[in-house]
Amino acid sequence: MAEQDIDAIIRVRDVTVQFGTTRVLDGLDLDVKRGEILGFVGPSGAGKSVLTRTIIGLVPKVSGRIEVFGVDLDAANSSQRRAVERRWGILFQQGALFSSLTVRQNIQFPAREYLRVSQRLLDEIMVAKLVMVGLKPEVADRYPSELSGGMIKRVALARALALDPELVFLDEPTSGLDPIGAGDFDELVRTLQRTLGLTVFMVTHDLDSLYTACDRIAVLGNGKIIAAGSIADMKASQHPWLQQYFNGKRARAVVA
Amino acid sequence: MCAAGNWTARFAPALERIVSDAEKLRGSRPHIFIDVSQVASLDTFGAWLIERLRRSLSDASAEAEIAGLSANYSSLVDEVRRVGPAPRVVSEGLSITGMLEQIGRTVAGVSGTIIGLVDMLGAVLAAAGKVLIHPRSFRLTSTVHHLEQVCWRAVPIVVLITFLIGCIISQQGIFHFRRFGADIFVVDMLGVLVLREIGVLLVAIMVAGRSGSAYTAELGSMKMREEIDALRTMGFDPIEVLILPRMLALVLALPILAFLGAMAALYGGGLVAWLYGGVDPEAFLLRLRDAISIDHFIVGMVKAPVMAAVIGIVACVEGLAVQGSAESLGQHTTASVVKGIFFVIVMDGVFAIFFASIGM
Numbered sequence: 001m002a003e004q005d006i007d008a009i010i011r012v013r014d015v016t017v018q019f020g021t022t023r024v025l026d027g028l029d030l031d032v033k034r035g036e037i038l039g040f041v042g043p044s045g046a047g048k049s050v051l052t053r054t055i056i057g058l059v060p061k062v063s064g065r066i067e068v069f070g071v072d073l074d075a076a077n078s079s080q081r082r083a084v085e086r087r088w089g090i091l092f093q094q095g096a097l098f099s100s101l102t103v104r105q106n107i108q109f110p111a112r113e114y115l116r117v118s119q120r121l122l123d124e125i126m127v128a129k130l131v132m133v134g135l136k137p138e139v140a141d142r143y144p145s146e147l148s149g150g151m152i153k154r155v156a157l158a159r160a161l162a163l164d165p166e167l168v169f170l171d172e173p174t175s176g177l178d179p180i181g182a183g184d185f186d187e188l189v190r191t192l193q194r195t196l197g198l199t200v201f202m203v204t205h206d207l208d209s210l211y212t213a214c215d216r217i218a219v220l221g222n223g224k225i226i227a228a229g230s231i232a233d234m235k236a237s238q239h240p241w242l243q244q245y246f247n248g249k250r251a252r253a254v255v256a
Numbered sequence: 257m258c259a260a261g262n263w264t265a266r267f268a269p270a271l272e273r274i275v276s277d278a279e280k281l282r283g284s285r286p287h288i289f290i291d292v293s294q295v296a297s298l299d300t301f302g303a304w305l306i307e308r309l310r311r312s313l314s315d316a317s318a319e320a321e322i323a324g325l326s327a328n329y330s331s332l333v334d335e336v337r338r339v340g341p342a343p344r345v346v347s348e349g350l351s352i353t354g355m356l357e358q359i360g361r362t363v364a365g366v367s368g369t370i371i372g373l374v375d376m377l378g379a380v381l382a383a384a385g386k387v388l389i390h391p392r393s394f395r396l397t398s399t400v401h402h403l404e405q406v407c408w409r410a411v412p413i414v415v416l417i418t419f420l421i422g423c424i425i426s427q428q429g430i431f432h433f434r435r436f437g438a439d440i441f442v443v444d445m446l447g448v449l450v451l452r453e454i455g456v457l458l459v460a461i462m463v464a465g466r467s468g469s470a471y472t473a474e475l476g477s478m479k480m481r482e483e484i485d486a487l488r489t490m491g492f493d494p495i496e497v498l499i500l501p502r503m504l505a506l507v508l509a510l511p512i513l514a515f516l517g518a519m520a521a522l523y524g525g526g527l528v529a530w531l532y533g534g535v536d537p538e539a540f541l542l543r544l545r546d547a548i549s550i551d552h553f554i555v556g557m558v559k560a561p562v563m564a565a566v567i568g569i570v571a572c573v574e575g576l577a578v579q580g581s582a583e584s585l586g587q588h589t590t591a592s593v594v595k596g597i598f599f600v601i602v603m604d605g606v607f608a609i610f611f612a613s614i615g616m
Contacts, residue, residue: 100583116269121305123342128304131339140343145480145580164265164299195331196299 009034009199015064017054024050026223037200039210042220048203052169088167089160095152097144103155104140110162129158150181170202174209186213260294263302275305279312288313293324303336376573380503383496395501402505406467414459414513415520422521423528430533439533443540444547446525451552455518457604460563464596468571471502472592475575476585503568510564511557551616559607567596
């Protein structure tokens with residue numbers, strides 16, 4: 001983990017996050033390389049979402065340094081920060097769609113704010129994004145409360161992709177989806193990564209996603225990255241939690 | 257024709273103009289190739305604009321073609337080729353008939369509102385009846401919690417505002433009565449007004465704004481997150497678990513707050529009468545004892561729990577009517593406060609007629 005990777009799109013160094021007296025992240029180091037899909041796993045409550053939110057800047061850190069696209073987000077001024085924010089897209093765990101806007105307005109929102117383009121182009125791009133995430137254009141005028149859980153995730157992904165970002169954060173994208181839907185979603189992330197050249201930072205619990213979608217896996221435990229590498233590295237690891245996670249009953253079912 | 261440079265979202269406004277200029281070439285040549293080998297970077301915006309150009313240059317006789325596409329981008333271009341036309345926005349334009357229809361629907365909705373309120377009143381009474389039969393199902397902890405929220409925590413603001421209103425009534429009374437040399441009658445006015453009307457009405461309006469809105473927002477967000485459905489599926493009656501404790505807390509709280517408010521207003525009024533009008537406290541109390549009877553106090557206190565029930569019912573009906581969006585939550589919270597205050601004032605009028613006809 002310590003090697004300096006020139007091509008790292010996210011570089012997290014010695015980051016500590018504390019809530020009251022509980023130390024959630026304790027001197028954590030992590031690199032995400034350009035163009036890869038990084039699966040981020042760990043026991044519930046280990047702080048996976050906290051790290052994601054810390055990188056995005058929603059959770060303040062006690063110490064450490066985070067660089068995204070080579071920009072130190074603490075040192076950046078507001079216009080530099082805005083430039084970085086335009087280059088990433090975030091899929092929140094619950095979707096976080098704006099409930100009083102339709103699907104169309106949700107997906108168009110970032111583009112409408114950042115780009116001065118015609119309504120026609122906005123509509124066309126919106127349909128393109130819907131098709132990309134595997135939805136029919138007919139859902140465009142529904143409200144988020146009229147969508148199923150899987151559709152909400154897809155629309156949220158379409159919104160995250162609205163400005164064609166280079167980096168996407170996915171917080172448990174397949175949780176709450178049926179296995180077929182989850183499989184489709186993994187496939188979708190793979191396809192999008194290939195077509196758009198995305199870098200994907202994916203927090204997940206889903207072993208199938210780790211096997212089918214991810215290039216590399218990082219494991220969080222005790223506030224640190226306890227292992228990072230390919231599936232094969234994970235299975236070879238002697239760490240008890242990894243042993244249990246990747247060689248347990250459910251894991252064998254996935255491989256079989 | 258040849259496309260070059262960065263075809264990405266950042267440059268989308270300029271690219272869109274270029275593409276619409278290029279679209280004018282339609283039909284000028286038999287067969288058109290769009291050479292994209294010079295394109296440095298491409299994203300969905302760029303790929304779609306090239307595809308849009310390709311489509312508008314194509315006609316029945318000849319299909320325009322994209323040439324020189326690098327392998328990196330071919331899957332992206334294939335992807336946007338699948339995109340069909342955008343569905344049109346269904347917009348509801350402003351029209352006279354539309355506005356008339358809206359007015360008609362609103363008027364027709366009034367009966368629905370009244371039925372909803374009566375319905376909720378019935379459900380709450382039924383739940384209360386059930387609790388009377390099985391006292392162990394009564395939620396004491398919840399009731400006490402809500403009592404703290406709507407009564408104890410409301411005391412400072414209620415006392416402060418009624419105190420100030422008492423001061424103002426007294427000052428205005430003295431200022432105008434002085435011209436007739438009738439300073440002392442300000443005590444009569446203050447006593448009757450505060451005990452009969454202002455005390456309870458003002459406090460009820462404040463409670464509608466403070467606690468009615470809170471009830472609506474709480475129940476509404478619980479409805480949005482399906483928490484109320486969850487309760488129901490576990491075999492609990494949401495009316496009994498959520499609404500009855502809230503209603504009871506409000507019905508107990510409002511008389512207490514109205515009493516405290518009336519006392520604070522009398523105190524404020526007395527203070528101003530003394531400092532501004534020169535009516536010393538002893539004279540004030542003597543005059544007050546003559547001017548008011550226990551009837552005035554009873555009239556005020558009888559109204560308080562009824563107004564509390566009205567505020568609570570309106571707030572709970574609105575809370576349960578919240579739909580899935582944040583906007584709906586806002587609308588119903590507003591409606592809760594507006595309707596709550598409206599019904600409080602209507603009730604006050606009904607009570608005024610009632611007490612006048614029984615001679616109280």
